[in-house]
Amino acid sequence: MAVYTDVSEPQLAEFIGAYDIGELLSYKGIAEGVENSNFLLRTTAGTYILTLYEKRVNRSDLPFFVGLMEHLAERGLSCPLPVHTRGGESLGELSGRPAAIFTFLEGMWTRRPAPQHCRAVGAALAGMHGKAADFPLHRRNGLAVADWRPLFESCGDRVDGIEAGLAAEIGAELDFVEANWPADLPKGVIHADLFPDNVFFLSGELSGLIDFYFACNDLLAYDLAIAVCAWCFEQDGSFNITKGRALIGGYASVRPLSAAELVALPVLCRGAALRFLLTRLYDWLTVPDDSFVTKKDPMEYLGKLRFHRSVKSVSDYGYDDERVTA
Amino acid sequence: MAVYTDVSEPQLAEFIGAYDIGELLSYKGIAEGVENSNFLLRTTAGTYILTLYEKRVNRSDLPFFVGLMEHLAERGLSCPLPVHTRGGESLGELSGRPAAIFTFLEGMWTRRPAPQHCRAVGAALAGMHGKAADFPLHRRNGLAVADWRPLFESCGDRVDGIEAGLAAEIGAELDFVEANWPADLPKGVIHADLFPDNVFFLSGELSGLIDFYFACNDLLAYDLAIAVCAWCFEQDGSFNITKGRALIGGYASVRPLSAAELVALPVLCRGAALRFLLTRLYDWLTVPDDSFVTKKDPMEYLGKLRFHRSVKSVSDYGYDDERVTA
Numbered sequence: 001m002a003v004y005t006d007v008s009e010p011q012l013a014e015f016i017g018a019y020d021i022g023e024l025l026s027y028k029g030i031a032e033g034v035e036n037s038n039f040l041l042r043t044t045a046g047t048y049i050l051t052l053y054e055k056r057v058n059r060s061d062l063p064f065f066v067g068l069m070e071h072l073a074e075r076g077l078s079c080p081l082p083v084h085t086r087g088g089e090s091l092g093e094l095s096g097r098p099a100a101i102f103t104f105l106e107g108m109w110t111r112r113p114a115p116q117h118c119r120a121v122g123a124a125l126a127g128m129h130g131k132a133a134d135f136p137l138h139r140r141n142g143l144a145v146a147d148w149r150p151l152f153e154s155c156g157d158r159v160d161g162i163e164a165g166l167a168a169e170i171g172a173e174l175d176f177v178e179a180n181w182p183a184d185l186p187k188g189v190i191h192a193d194l195f196p197d198n199v200f201f202l203s204g205e206l207s208g209l210i211d212f213y214f215a216c217n218d219l220l221a222y223d224l225a226i227a228v229c230a231w232c233f234e235q236d237g238s239f240n241i242t243k244g245r246a247l248i249g250g251y252a253s254v255r256p257l258s259a260a261e262l263v264a265l266p267v268l269c270r271g272a273a274l275r276f277l278l279t280r281l282y283d284w285l286t287v288p289d290d291s292f293v294t295k296k297d298p299m300e301y302l303g304k305l306r307f308h309r310s311v312k313s314v315s316d317y318g319y320d321d322e323r324v325t326a
Numbered sequence: 327m328a329v330y331t332d333v334s335e336p337q338l339a340e341f342i343g344a345y346d347i348g349e350l351l352s353y354k355g356i357a358e359g360v361e362n363s364n365f366l367l368r369t370t371a372g373t374y375i376l377t378l379y380e381k382r383v384n385r386s387d388l389p390f391f392v393g394l395m396e397h398l399a400e401r402g403l404s405c406p407l408p409v410h411t412r413g414g415e416s417l418g419e420l421s422g423r424p425a426a427i428f429t430f431l432e433g434m435w436t437r438r439p440a441p442q443h444c445r446a447v448g449a450a451l452a453g454m455h456g457k458a459a460d461f462p463l464h465r466r467n468g469l470a471v472a473d474w475r476p477l478f479e480s481c482g483d484r485v486d487g488i489e490a491g492l493a494a495e496i497g498a499e500l501d502f503v504e505a506n507w508p509a510d511l512p513k514g515v516i517h518a519d520l521f522p523d524n525v526f527f528l529s530g531e532l533s534g535l536i537d538f539y540f541a542c543n544d545l546l547a548y549d550l551a552i553a554v555c556a557w558c559f560e561q562d563g564s565f566n567i568t569k570g571r572a573l574i575g576g577y578a579s580v581r582p583l584s585a586a587e588l589v590a591l592p593v594l595c596r597g598a599a600l601r602f603l604l605t606r607l608y609d610w611l612t613v614p615d616d617s618f619v620t621k622k623d624p625m626e627y628l629g630k631l632r633f634h635r636s637v638k639s640v641s642d643y644g645y646d647d648e649r650v651t652a
Binding site: 006008009010012023024025026027028029030031032040042047104105106107108110111112200201202203 | 332334335336349350351352353354355356357358366368373430431432433434435436437438526527528529
């Protein structure tokens with residue numbers, strides 16, 4: 001939950017004055033998003049989300065993020081649409097922070113994803129990849145495969161304090177993933193954080209995607225691997241093969257996967273699990289306990305990593321394709 | 327900020343099914359209220375607040391709180407109105423917590439109160455006291471003058487670690503306040519927590535009062551003393567006599583204060599400052615740092631207490647009345 005920066009009513013009223021969105025009626029800090037401060041805004045014209053970008057977000061990345069949402073929304077993807085000022089700006093400044101106003105997206109994220117949710121998420125992710133194909137801006141993935149070893153090294157020597165042998169296990173995994181990472185798969189703009197709390201549903205239908213603040217250019221199938229990690233495991237840590245089949249099948253129904261992508265999926269999933277294991281490990285070991293950041297258990301992703309290491313082919317994810325699982 | 331208990335969409339949809347408020351469109355945890363979990367709810371019928379009552383709130387007090395809001399709203403006070411289920415209930419259960427739905431109140435709390443805000447708050451507080459006069463339920467003030475010494479004792483022996491001599495100063499203040507506490511002033515239902523974040527304004531006008539979860543039966547003028555502490559000091563700790571005059575004058579314009587109440591106001595203000603000093607001190611010394619509860623600096627209230635100790639009569643608050651300041 002996150003409201004790091006407060007806003008006073010006169011400041012906000014002045015900020016809103018630059019937009020054609022009516023008069024301010026109320027605003028509430030909302031417990032959504034980890035990186036930024038978000039407010040639900042009500043005006044005489046409707047309901048909006050106000051986002052204040054905090055230090056964790058690089059200012060120079062904002063045109064990419066906001067531009068991408070606008071690009072995707074224009075192409076029919078349901079996501080928050082940046083509202084422009086009368087002067088045509090979609091980024092301003094409020095309380096000393098870069099700030100933007102977005103249309104409000106109805107719908108709710110699902111705390112208990114079922115296979116039909118996974119299928120819809122897979123299809124939406126592939127749809128996003130297609131709609132982003134002609135997005136002109138580029139953003140390097142700051143958490144790409146090459147960044148994981150330095151991130152691991154910055155965790156210091158307390159890793160084995162969490163579990164004996166963990167440092168060696170991660171080191172070996174880094175060796176494997178770096179050596180086997182596919183180089184020539186289709187690339188494009190990926191969401192890179194499509195967890196259940198970033199996907200809204202309404203009456204059982206997917207109503208939109210939010211939180212594009214990790215979006216970047218990388219392998220498209222790696223985005224699918226992140227989603228496999230995020231959607232297809234049960235609370236007890238076991239992999240749900242029905243959900244895997246639904247998610248991958250949903251994706252492939254919109255954007256067919258090449259044989260090379262299917263072959264690479266297990267190593268991409270190992271990479272995805274490692275990426276979240278490492279960022280959680282880093283936060284676990286370095287973020288002070290009294291911080292506003294809610295620390296998530298890194299061990300959840302160690303379990304997922306070990307499962308992916310046991311996978312022989314995509315058929316272990318429930319997805320059968322005669323090209324690779326004949 | 328506070329969302330202690332999460333709610334899943336199927337649970338919430340089922341809960342809402344008992345009300346005539348349409349179909350669920352979205353809900354967001356909001357950073358409002360310290361004691362409970364609050365969600366902003368949007369349905370096809372409108373916008374509402376959903377409150378889940380956490381452990382800090384005694385279940386047996388809920389009929390008092392919810393009944394009071396209903397009583398006050400029926401008499402024209404602008405405050406959240408509990409919505410009834412089709413069966414006529416205003417309290418239910420959700421995620422293992424007592425829960426209620428309220429109408430949404432437009433408006434914003436003011437981060438920088440000006441004298442005109444103070445005048446409006448005084449008048450609204452007096453209005454609330456009048457409208458609550460025939461409320462039939464009763465709730466003992468759990469933080470009344472008799473409760474302060476046990477609360478102080480439960481802070482243990484680390485008080486002087488915050489400031490040398492603090493324990494002796496508080497002890498002497500308790501002696502004074504207990505010996506001089508007025509017994510025969512008008513009593514009634516008080517808000518007991520009318521801080522700026524519990525009063526909404528819209529276009530400069532007071533649009534409503536919220537958060538009645540400290541409301542109880544006590545001296546009416548003590549509620550005014552709490553508001554003096556909450557509204558009339560500047561960020562640098564100095565008392566703003568113009569705001570004092572506006573707040574007390576606003577109150578007296580709606581409910582005239584007796585001479586005895588005016589004479590007692592300085593000791594009531596000392597008590598109010600002591601009450602918030604002690605609860606903050608207790609939280610400061612006992613609540614773990616990684617708790618969700620945002621700990622507030624107790625020393626702010628020590629400064630206020632010292633100011634009130636220097637006050638000779640209500641004229642030092644900016645309020646002149648020939649009966650007591652001739």
